[in-house]
Amino acid sequence: MSTSTAPAAGPPRFPFSAVVGHDDLRLALLLNAVHPGVGGVLVRGEKGTAKSTAVRALAALLPSHAVVDACRFGCDPAAPDPSCPDGPHPAGAAGGRRPARLVELPVGATEDRLVGSLDLEKALSEGRRAYQPGLLADAHRGVLYVDEVNLLHDHLVDLLLDAAAMGRAHVERDGVSVSHAARFLLVGTMNPEEGELRPQLLDRFGLTVEVRASRDVDTRVEVTRRRMAFEDDPAGFVARFAPDETATAARLRAAQAHVSAVAVSDRELRRIAFVCARFDVDGMRADLVITRAAAAHAAWEGRDAVTADDVRVAARLALPHRRRRDPFDEPGLDPAELDRALADAEDHLGPEDDPDPDDDPDLGGPGPDDPAEPQDGPDGPDAGEEPDDADRTGDTPPVGGDPRGDGGTGAGERAEAPGTDGGDGGDGGDGGDDATDPATPGDDRAPETAEAPAGGDGGDGRAVVVGDAARLHRATVRKFTVPGLGAGAPGRRSRARTDAGRVVRPSGAGATRAADLHLPATVLAAAPHQAGRGRRGPGLLVHRDDLRRAEREGREGNLVLFVVDASGSMAARRRMTAVSGAVLGLLRDAYQRRDKVGLVTFRAREAELALPPTSSVPTAQQRLSRLRTGGRTPLAGGLLKARAVLDAERRRDPRRRPLVVLLTDGRATVAARDGGDPVADSRRAAGLLAADGVHTVVVDCEAGHVRLGLAAPLAAAAGGELVTLDELTADSVGDLVRETRSARAA
Numbered sequence: 001m002s003t004s005t006a007p008a009a010g011p012p013r014f015p016f017s018a019v020v021g022h023d024d025l026r027l028a029l030l031l032n033a034v035h036p037g038v039g040g041v042l043v044r045g046e047k048g049t050a051k052s053t054a055v056r057a058l059a060a061l062l063p064s065h066a067v068v069d070a071c072r073f074g075c076d077p078a079a080p081d082p083s084c085p086d087g088p089h090p091a092g093a094a095g096g097r098r099p100a101r102l103v104e105l106p107v108g109a110t111e112d113r114l115v116g117s118l119d120l121e122k123a124l125s126e127g128r129r130a131y132q133p134g135l136l137a138d139a140h141r142g143v144l145y146v147d148e149v150n151l152l153h154d155h156l157v158d159l160l161l162d163a164a165a166m167g168r169a170h171v172e173r174d175g176v177s178v179s180h181a182a183r184f185l186l187v188g189t190m191n192p193e194e195g196e197l198r199p200q201l202l203d204r205f206g207l208t209v210e211v212r213a214s215r216d217v218d219t220r221v222e223v224t225r226r227r228m229a230f231e232d233d234p235a236g237f238v239a240r241f242a243p244d245e246t247a248t249a250a251r252l253r254a255a256q257a258h259v260s261a262v263a264v265s266d267r268e269l270r271r272i273a274f275v276c277a278r279f280d281v282d283g284m285r286a287d288l289v290i291t292r293a294a295a296a297h298a299a300w301e302g303r304d305a306v307t308a309d310d311v312r313v314a315a316r317l318a319l320p321h322r323r324r325r326d327p328f329d330e331p332g333l334d335p336a337e338l339d340r341a342l343a344d345a346e347d348h349l350g351p352e353d354d355p356d357p358d359d360d361p362d363l364g365g366p367g368p369d370d371p372a373e374p375q376d377g378p379d380g381p382d383a384g385e386e387p388d389d390a391d392r393t394g395d396t397p398p399v400g401g402d403p404r405g406d407g408g409t410g411a412g413e414r415a416e417a418p419g420t421d422g423g424d425g426g427d428g429g430d431g432g433d434d435a436t437d438p439a440t441p442g443d444d445r446a447p448e449t450a451e452a453p454a455g456g457d458g459g460d461g462r463a464v465v466v467g468d469a470a471r472l473h474r475a476t477v478r479k480f481t482v483p484g485l486g487a488g489a490p491g492r493r494s495r496a497r498t499d500a501g502r503v504v505r506p507s508g509a510g511a512t513r514a515a516d517l518h519l520p521a522t523v524l525a526a527a528p529h530q531a532g533r534g535r536r537g538p539g540l541l542v543h544r545d546d547l548r549r550a551e552r553e554g555r556e557g558n559l560v561l562f563v564v565d566a567s568g569s570m571a572a573r574r575r576m577t578a579v580s581g582a583v584l585g586l587l588r589d590a591y592q593r594r595d596k597v598g599l600v601t602f603r604a605r606e607a608e609l610a611l612p613p614t615s616s617v618p619t620a621q622q623r624l625s626r627l628r629t630g631g632r633t634p635l636a637g638g639l640l641k642a643r644a645v646l647d648a649e650r651r652r653d654p655r656r657r658p659l660v661v662l663l664t665d666g667r668a669t670v671a672a673r674d675g676g677d678p679v680a681d682s683r684r685a686a687g688l689l690a691a692d693g694v695h696t697v698v699v700d701c702e703a704g705h706v707r708l709g710l711a712a713p714l715a716a717a718a719g720g721e722l723v724t725l726d727e728l729t730a731d732s733v734g735d736l737v738r739e740t741r742s743a744r745a746a
Helices: 023-034 051-059 111-115 120-125 154-166 217-232 234-240 242-261 266-278 285-300 308-318 335-349 432-436 446-451 458-465 468-472 519-529 573-592 617-625 635-652 678-691 711-718 733-745
Strands: 041-045 065-068 095-098 102-104 143-147 168-173 176-181 185-190 207-211 490-509 548-556 559-565 596-603 606-614 658-664 695-700 721-724
Touching: 023 041, 023 051, 023 185, 023 207, 023 242, 023 285, 023 308, 041 051, 051 102, 051 143, 051 185, 111 154, 143 154, 154 168, 154 185, 207 308, 217 234, 234 242, 242 285, 266 285, 266 308, 266 335, 285 308, 308 335, 519 548, 559 573, 559 635, 573 617, 596 617, 596 635, 606 617, 606 635, 635 658, 635 678, 658 711, 678 695, 678 711, 695 711, 711 721
Parallel strands: 041 185, 041 207, 102 143, 143 185, 559 596, 559 658, 658 695, 695 721
Antiparallel strands: 065 095, 168 176, 490 548, 596 606
């Protein structure tokens, strides 16, 4: 059988062998090409790191294959699919050869385009059910590449991964029941800054690779040199690497032919099971993936049996993304930790010439001689640590970073030095005389003084404060929605017109797909015209103008913009810990509902966009953890900044409706203009958001014995909802604040 490694007609592709560095990426792709049962590759990395280049180059290395003539599903003449929709094909059917295909799935693809659907035109004009294949059929025996897979709709990712795992695509829709072979190498690439895949979907990818641009100067120079040489003379550059490409393709074909004969001993199976149990991965998929990848690696290296080295390589590529159980967990695997697990596995297995030991069934945690895992707690490594010195400027340290809580002054935020952000030059605080009147709206300090315990927190408060925000972000938060009916990106928050969802009503003509057709309305539209159209027997004569579209209603994702008051009036440690925990809980909710999130903070005399709108919630968490507090309260500036951010996003994505979540106590000490009234300006700014049609939720963070109730008029001016911290979560944030206060008092 002849083989070909030449790519399909078109411009030359950058050679696979010419990709500089990225050894793990190239190896993961090759292991999947050797054994498609590994389950695909997810390539994570920053932009501009040759992710797409490497994937496209791989297709040129895959051998060509024989196909049955006129079969849209690429059946092999030697072993045709008995369930092929274009079959059955007789044994030895006439065929030709075609190169392995690289099929790219665009982010905006529909389910019909992916799995195929009923050909509506033929169904109505010819009265027969005709199935139109999708991209899964096109990719059979080739590569299916999804760039920005993290931006693909979740239900499409599920379909992709199901087909990749089973090797078949099953279509049950629009009156069509079809099953066809769909064996392909699935490769997804993503930039984590643009949003994460859900942990459930991450686990469905066999291997994952983290790709970063090299920081080595020589490597970067070589990358630039090769890329420029390719662009100047593509054909010459490809010819230069042709011998390497031919050798790699030959090695790949040999490994594909040999992989089924690679032996995996019980000893190596137990090693794999031990490592998976040690890393506490869920389910059995990791064991299967590592076994298949280890066999593929052994075949690639020309070995007849899997060794410990093969297991290590496979585990290093298969485990990092399976350790992530929470949206805020970073994927990753410490190589030293993997080495320790493999060493423990070797000790557990015993000498190689011994039979498999059965006297120690515990493949999981440490044995009796293993050192205990270090624990953080009263007696752990954190115990007895001296707290960091206080930040002597107007800025308090980042939230969660200072174990002292409110400081040792016993006066909340009064410890700010004159001339810093805590005041205005020589004002020495938040506006001079305002600080003497606890009932003055301009006061940012007096109510906090009443709340703060005398004597500060000292070191004892550390265990209470540190981790509170992490605990709070796991609480179940209230679901906030944007009123009305939108038409934005599919998600799980607000009501919207979508392509998927329940049918709520028929609309006018315009159905072009079977999935869009509202059948009862179409029949009713065609029925009055049957006599005029000459109908004489059974059946219904339907014209295109009769087709009625089904209007569906589902859920959309929104742009959730957090506007957080980080001024001195919010800077009490207990208060800001509770607020940061609430924001983390809301961020988790936004992640689960497929929202974009942004973060605006305001303090001192200005507001800043701490996080431009993004789908990467872990990035939002990192920015929040570095939030600094202190200074005056430019509430109007924060709202105006939020309005400017929303205006820019509206131009970029006009269909995505915004939801503003404002966390503040309602106080304002900095006007939007010279000579203005800070409180009145803030309410006018809130009114501008309402005029723009922005739905706002005001979370009242006011606490202490003296309450001014300024958040309620602000929410009324914005035409939005008002909730308190106590009402925000099912696991009341207020309970935590009281818990913390009681612990400190004790």
